[in-house]
Amino acid sequence: MSRRAAANNRVRGPTSALTEFLREQGISARALSGYTRRLVEEGEENEEQAEGQATAAGPSATVPVTVTLQESAQAGPSRSRATRGSTTNANGYTSDNLDGDEEPSPARNGRKRKMSDKEMAKAKAKAKAEFERSKKRKLNGGGADDDDEEEEDEYTAKSKGGVGVGKADGVTPNIGDRDECAECGKLYTFTKYTRPADPGPGYLCPACTKAAGHDLFKTAQGPRKRKENVTKRKIVFFEENDPVPTLAELCLETIAKHIEDVDALGDIGSLNMDKIAKIIAKNRRLNASVAPLFYDITNENLTLYDCTALESSGLIALANLNPNLVNLRLDFCGRVEATALGHWAQHLAKLKRIELLAPFLVTDKAWIKFFETVGDRLEGFLITNSPRFSQECVESLVKNCPKLTELRLRRIGKLEDDWLPLLHPLTQLTLLDLSDASLGNAPISLTDEPLIDLMSKVGANLEHLDLSGHELVTDDMLIRGIAPNMPKLKRLRLVELSNLTDEGVGAFFDALVATPLHWLDLSRNPELADKALVGLLDHSGAGLAHLNMNQFKEASNEVLLQIGEKASLLEFLDLGFCREVDDFVVKAVQDGCKGLKELKVYGCNRITEDCPKKRGVRIVGVESHPY
Amino acid sequence: MDDTQEEGPSGWVKLISEDGFTFILPEKAAQTSGFFKSTLNSTVGFQESETKVIRCGERAAVLETVVEYLVFKAEFGHTSGKNTIPDFTKRIPAGLALEILMAADFLDC
Numbered sequence: 097m098s099r100r101a102a103a104n105n106r107v108r109g110p111t112s113a114l115t116e117f118l119r120e121q122g123i124s125a126r127a128l129s130g131y132t133r134r135l136v137e138e139g140e141e142n143e144e145q146a147e148g149q150a151t152a153a154g155p156s157a158t159v160p161v162t163v164t165l166q167e168s169a170q171a172g173p174s175r176s177r178a179t180r181g182s183t184t185n186a187n188g189y190t191s192d193n194l195d196g197d198e199e200p201s202p203a204r205n206g207r208k209r210k211m212s213d214k215e216m217a218k219a220k221a222k223a224k225a226e227f228e229r230s231k232k233r234k235l236n237g238g239g240a241d242d243d244d245e246e247e248e249d250e251y252t253a254k255s256k257g258g259v260g261v262g263k264a265d266g267v268t269p270n271i272g273d274r275d276e277c278a279e280c281g282k283l284y285t286f287t288k289y290t291r292p293a294d295p296g297p298g299y300l301c302p303a304c305t306k307a308a309g310h311d312l313f314k315t316a317q318g319p320r321k322r323k324e325n326v327t328k329r330k331i332v333f334f335e336e337n338d339p340v341p342t343l344a345e346l347c348l349e350t351i352a353k354h355i356e357d358v359d360a361l362g363d364i365g366s367l368n369m370d371k372i373a374k375i376i377a378k379n380r381r382l383n384a385s386v387a388p389l390f391y392d393i394t395n396e397n398l399t400l401y402d403c404t405a406l407e408s409s410g411l412i413a414l415a416n417l418n419p420n421l422v423n424l425r426l427d428f429c430g431r432v433e434a435t436a437l438g439h440w441a442q443h444l445a446k447l448k449r450i451e452l453l454a455p456f457l458v459t460d461k462a463w464i465k466f467f468e469t470v471g472d473r474l475e476g477f478l479i480t481n482s483p484r485f486s487q488e489c490v491e492s493l494v495k496n497c498p499k500l501t502e503l504r505l506r507r508i509g510k511l512e513d514d515w516l517p518l519l520h521p522l523t524q525l526t527l528l529d530l531s532d533a534s535l536g537n538a539p540i541s542l543t544d545e546p547l548i549d550l551m552s553k554v555g556a557n558l559e560h561l562d563l564s565g566h567e568l569v570t571d572d573m574l575i576r577g578i579a580p581n582m583p584k585l586k587r588l589r590l591v592e593l594s595n596l597t598d599e600g601v602g603a604f605f606d607a608l609v610a611t612p613l614h615w616l617d618l619s620r621n622p623e624l625a626d627k628a629l630v631g632l633l634d635h636s637g638a639g640l641a642h643l644n645m646n647q648f649k650e651a652s653n654e655v656l657l658q659i660g661e662k663a664s665l666l667e668f669l670d671l672g673f674c675r676e677v678d679d680f681v682v683k684a685v686q687d688g689c690k691g692l693k694e695l696k697v698y699g700c701n702r703i704t705e706d707c708p709k710k711r712g713v714r715i716v717g718v719e720s721h722p723y
Numbered sequence: 724m725d726d727t728q729e730e731g732p733s734g735w736v737k738l739i740s741e742d743g744f745t746f747i748l749p750e751k752a753a754q755t756s757g758f759f760k761s762t763l764n765s766t767v768g769f770q771e772s773e774t775k776v777i778r779c780g781e782r783a784a785v786l787e788t789v790v791e792y793l794v795f796k797a798e799f800g801h802t803s804g805k806n807t808i809p810d811f812t813k814r815i816p817a818g819l820a821l822e823i824l825m826a827a828d829f830l831d832c
Contacts, residue, residue, distance in 0.1 A: 339802050343792045343827035346812050350820040353812075362818040372821055375828040 269299070277301035279308075289313055344379055352385045361389070370399065377401035377427070384410040391417040396446075403429040411436040415443045423476075425451040434462035441469035449476030449502065456482055463489040467496040476527075478504035483535055486510055490518050502527040506562075509535035516546040520553040528554065531564035531589070541568040548577040555581030564591035564617075571600025579607040587615035598627045598650075605631030612639025619646035619670065626655045637662035646672040646696075656681045660688020667691050672717065673699035679707040686710040736763065737776045738790065744783035746790045750775070752797035756789075757831030781826045788815060788823050793832060 111119075118124070269275045269286040277284055278298025284290075289312065291305050292298070306312050341349075354360045373390055376382045383405035390398060395418045400406070403426045406414070411432055415421075421444050426432070432455045440447065447470065463485060467474070474497040479485065485508050493500070501524050505511060511533040533540040547569065561578065563569060574596070578585070585608075590596070601624055613636040618624060629651050632643075640663045645651070653676040659669070666689040671677045677700040686692060686708060697703055698717035705720045736753040738746045753759040765772045779786055791814055799808045815823060 338800070339808055340796050340800050340811070343789065343796075343830075343832050344824055346792075346815060347820045347824035347827055350812050350815045350817060351824070354817045354820070357817075360817045361821055368821075368825065371825060375824060378828070 275299055277304055279304040344375065345381070348376065348379060348381050348386065351389065355385055355388050358389070373399060374401055380404070382406065384413070387414070388417065393417070394420060396420055397423040399423075399425040400429075401427045403427065403431070407431055408433065408436055412439045415440045419443060420446055422446050423449045423451075427453040430454050430456060433457040434459060434465075437462050437466050438469070441466045446473075448473060449478075450474070451476070451478040451504075452480070452482075454481040455479060456484070458482060458484060460484050460486040460489050464492040467492045471496050472499050473497075475499050476502035478502060478506075478527075478529070479508075480504065480506040482507075483509040487512075487515055487518070490515050494518055494521055498522075499524065501525055501557075504529035504562075506530070507532045507535060509533070509540065511540060511542070513542055513546040516542065516550045519550055522554055524557055525554045526557050526584075527560040528558055529560070529562040531562045531566075531591075534565060539567060541566040543568045544570055544573040544577070547573050551577035551581045557584060558582050559584050560587040561585060562589040564589055564593070567592070567594045569593050570595045571597055571604065574600065574604040575607055579604055580609055583609050583611075585610040586613060588613055589617040590621070591617055592620045594621070594623075596621050597623050598625045602627030602631035605635040608635055612636040614639055615642040616640060617642075617644040618648075619644045619672075622647050622649050624648050625650035626652050629655050630658075633658060633662040637664075639665065641665055641691075642668045644668075644670040645674065646670045646698075648674045650675075652676055653678065653681065657684045660684040660686070662688075664688050665691060667693045669694070670696040671700060672696050675700070676702070678702040679704055682715070683708045686713055734775060738786060739776065739778045740783040740786040741780055742782050744786070746786060748790050748794055749797070752790075752793045755793050755796045755800065755832060758829065759793075759832075780829075781822075785819055785822045785826050788819065789826055789830060789832070792827075796832070 271286055271288055273286045274283050275286045275290075276282070276298075277300055278293035278296075279300055280303070282301050282303075284301035286299065289302070289305075290299050291308075291310055293300050293304075294308065300308060302312055351361060369390060373382075376386060377400070380402060382400060382402050384407065387400070387406060387410060390400065391414070398414075398418055398421055403411070406429075408431060411429075412435070415436075424440070424444070424447060429452050432452065437455075437458055440450075467489070477493065477497065477500060485505065487510070490505075498521065500522050503519070503522065503525055504527065506529050511530065530542065533542070542563075547563070551573075555578070561582065563573075574590075578588075601618070601621075605628070616632065616636060618628070618632070624645075625648055629645065629648060633655075637659075643659075643663065643666055648671075651674050656671070656674065656676055657680065659666075659681070661684070666685070669685060669689070669692065671681070671685075677697060679702075682695065682697065682703060685695060692710070692713050694714045694716065696716045699719075700717075701719055703718055703720065705718075707715070707718060709715055734750045735747055736750045736759070738748070738753075740746070750763065753763065759777065761767065762769055762771045762777055763775070771777050781789065792811060795811055795814075802808055
C-alpha cells in the first residue's frame with residue numbers, strides 16, 4: 097500500500113529488486129486496476145474464491161497455481177464454462193479455471209479498489225516468480241530443466257493432443273474453441289491440455305481425460321525449445337587431422353619398430369643413408385628411437401640434420417655408439433649442453449672436426465673444458481649461433497688446439513675486434529668464417545685495421561673466407577687485407593657489406609693475387625655494379641662455378657651479357673634483383689655456360705614469358721610464368 | 724585395362740616401374756601424391772598429363788607398396804572415425820621401409 101502511494105507521488109526511495117523489475121516492465125498499480133476492471137466485466141466467479149487465491153498467492157507464485165488447478169479440476173471447469181455461454185472469448189483458456197492467476201474478479205465496482213490491491217499482490221508474486229525464474233535461467237546458462245519446460249511451454253508450445261494427433265481426422269479445434277467430448281458428449285473448452293480420445297477421432301473433456309488415467313495438466317512432449325539455447329562451443333580454429341598419415345611417416349614408424357634389428361631393414365649403402373638422414377630431418381622425426389639407424393661402431397663421419405628431438409641422454413649415447421667418429425656435424429643441436437660436450441670430448445678419441453649449429457646452451461666454461469680435453473686433436477671447430485662463446489673461449493681454443501685448420505665462429509654475439517689478435521697464431525687455417533656477428537638489433541661489426549692485421553697473419557693458407565655482415569668493413573680491408581695475403585683463396589663470401597663501393601671492389605679484383613675463385617657470393621651489396629662485375633669476371637670468370645650476384649642493381653645490360661662468355665664454367669648463378677637482366681642475358685648465360693644447372697632471376701622484371709630455356713637448366717623466379 | 728583415357732580424375736593412370744612392371748590405378752588415387760598430381764596437371768602441360776602414363780624411378784617391389792598406399796589413402800583419406808581405418812604399417816615390409824621412405828619423400832605422399 098505504502099509502496100503504491102510512493103509510486104503515485106513519484107517519490108522514489110530505495111526499492112527492492114521486485115519493484116525495480118515491475119517498474120522496468122511497465123507494470124504499475126494503475127495498469128493493474130485497468131486489467132482488473134476488464135476481468136471484472138467478464139468475470140462471474142465469486143469474490144471469495146478470488147480472495148482465497150489472493151491470500152494464498154502471498155509469498156510464492158507456484159502455490160496459487162496449483163491450488164486453483166486442483167480446485168478447478170474438481171469443480172469440473174467445462175460445465176461451469178458451459179453455463180456462461182455468450183461470455184466465452186478469445187482467451188478461453190484463461191477462463192476455463194485452469195490458470196489460477198487470471199481468475200475473474202467480482203463484478204461490483206465498489207470492490208474494485210480492494211480487488212486491485214489483491215490482484216496487484218498476485219501480479220507481483222507472479223512477476224517475482226518470473227523474475228526469479230529468468231534469473232535462474234540466466235544463471236543456469238539457459239539449461240533446460242523439467243520445471244522450466246512446463247512453464248516455458250505455457251504460451252509457446254503447441255499441445256500434442258491438440259495439434260499433433262488431431263491432424264489425423266483433419267478437424268483440429270483451436271485453443272479456446274468449444275468442442276464436444278468424444279467420450280461423454282459434454283461441451284468443454286479446447287485447451288492446450290486437451291488430449292485426443294484414445295480410439296479417436298475427437299478429444300476428451302478434462303473429466304474424461306482424468307478418468308482415462310492421464311495427468312490432466314501434462315502437456316505431452318511439446319517441442320523442447322530450450323535445447324536450442326544451449327550455447328555450443330564455437331570453435332574458430334581447428335586443425336583438421338588427416339586420418340591417414342603420410343607414407344613417409346608410416347615408413348618411419350616401421351623403421352622405429354625394427355630399429356633393434358637393423359638387418360631387417362636391409363642395407364642400401366652409405367650414400368643413401370645421408371639422403372635418408374635428410375628425409376627424416378625434413379619430417380622432424382629424428383629421435384632417440386630412429387637415430388641408431390645412423391650409428392655404427394665403424395662410423396667415421398656422422399651428420400644429423402635435425403637433432404631437436406635428441407635429448408641429453410641420446411646425445412651421450414651417440415658418442416658411445418660411434419666411438420670412432422672423426423667428423424661430427426649436428427644441426428639444430430639446441431639440447432647439447434655441458435655434460436654431452438664433456439662426454440664427447442672424453443669418449444670420441446679420434447674426433448678431429450666438430451660442426452654444431454645452434455649449441456646455445458653450452459656455457460663458456462663447458463667450451464673451455466672441451467678444448468682442454470680435446471687438445472691438439474681438434475682440427476676443425478665450426479659453430480654457428482652460440483651467444484655464450486666468449487673471449488676466454490677463444491683464448492683457450494687457440495692455446496689448446498694449435499692444429500686448427502677450420503674455424504667458424506658465425507653469429508657469435510660477443511665477437512669484437514679484441515678477439516682478432518688472439519687468432520694470429522692459427523697460421524694453418526684454411527677456412528675462416530667470422531660472419532654475421534650481429535645478433536638481434538645491436539649491430540656488431542669488426543673494423544678494417546684488426547682484420548687487415550689478421551689477414552696478413554693467417555691468410556697464407558686460407559681457401560675459404562667469410563666476412564659477411566660486418567657493416568664497418570670498407571674497400572680498404574679488401575684491397576689491403578684480402579687481395580695481397582691470400583694466394584690460395586677459392587671461396588669468398590662477402591654478403592651485406594654496406595660500405596663496399598663499386599670502384600673499390602673492381603680494384604680489389606684487379607689486385608687479388610689468388611688464382612681464379614671457384615665460389616663467390618657478393619650478394620646484397622646494392623652499391624656494386626659494372627666495375628665490380630667486370631673486375632670479378634676478368635679475374636675469376638674462368639674458374640667460377642658458383643656466383644651469387646643478387647642485387648647488383650645497377651649492373652648494365654652490356655656487362656651482364658658478358659657473363660656467359662667469361663664465366664663459362666658456371667653451374668649456379670643468381671641474378672636476382674639485377675634490374676637490367678632481360679631475355680637476352682638469360683639466353684647469353686645459357687648459351688655460354690654449358691654446365692649451368694640453376695639460374696635464379698627473382699625480381700628481374702624485364703624477363704618475359706618467352707625467355708629461352710635450355711634443357712637441364714632450372715630457371716627459378718620468372719615473374720611472368722604462371723607457375 | 725582402360726586404353727581409352729578419360730579426361731579428369733575419373734580416368735586411370737598407368738605407372739611403369741624402373742624394372743618394367745606396370746601398375747594401373749584410378750587417377751583420383753594417384754592425385755593423392757603431390758608428385759603425380761603436378762605431373763598430371765594439364766595446365767602445366769607435361770606429356771604425362773596427356774598420355775596418363777608415368778615412368779617412375781622406383782623398382783616394382785617399392786612401387787607396389789606406394790600404389791597400395793595411394794589407393795588406401797584415396798579410400799580412407801576422408802574418413803572421420805579413426806578406428807575404422809586399418810593399420811597400413813602392416814603392409815610395409817620392414818626390409819623395404821627405407822626404400823619406400825625415399826620413394827614416399829620423392830613422390831610427396
